[in-house]
Amino acid sequence: MQVKDYQIRAQIAKALAHPSRLLILDALQEHELCVCELTKLVGSDQSTVSKHLALLKNAGLIEDHKQGNNIYYRLLCPCISKFFTCLEEVVHQKIQKYQEAGKSASESACKCLRNSI
Amino acid sequence: MQVKDYQIRAQIAKALAHPSRLLILDALQEHELCVCELTKLVGSDQSTVSKHLALLKNAGLIEDHKQGNNIYYRLLCPCISKFFTCLEEVVHQKIQKYQEAGKSASESACKCLRNSI
């Protein structure tokens, strides 16, 4: 693979690398939602959510369509669920590793959390 | 899912969101490699590569073991290949979309690249 390819792939990965955007993608797995619904869900400023959506769209992960006064977003890439599964596996493995080291699962989750903040 | 869970998952996704780190993970799919080998491969400063590795390790994606004077890193999570497949699908879909819009694949690849830089 070429350097260029890794850059393209990194852009997509970057789009996945924010809690609010993961929440949005997760919600969109069920059915499409408009910006105002997603804004309520995420709990950030409407402009912030709008920018998250623009970023996801730009990465090719979602698409939008207008319906009256609203703009609805829907998942474009069904493989997202595979990605979530992958994340699950890592998290699970991480917790297991800490347990093996004699620590509790909650401790390890806390560590993950601290690192991610 | 809880907000906390999305934060943990975002940390893992963030670890994947850099061309050099994707290159490293890809290389480690074959077999384990020491830091000096990875440094040559990536072409950045040794300290930079070391920090990328620390980040990947912290995310739970790789682990290290010492052997003599070298430290070898190996992939901890075989599901990484699934993630790469997921990225492939998005990239492919993106290119297809541009082609449908009457543009060439190279144009779309360039656009991805520009956006990712």
Added chain:
DNA sequence: TGGCTATATGGTAAAATAGCCATATAACCA
């Protein structure tokens, strides 16, 4: 038309990230 609602965009400040240099640490070898 005027006002209301939904969404996107520009500006800006704060925080996070990336990269390099210098340096610390640890293992090996002569």
Added chain:
DNA sequence: TGGTTATATGGCTATTTTACCATATAGCCA
């Protein structure tokens, strides 16, 4: 022991990302 190699870490700067506010745009409805 002293020198060399491999790796990690602290410090610093430049860049990127994020979030909010203010505002622009567009569609709807009375």
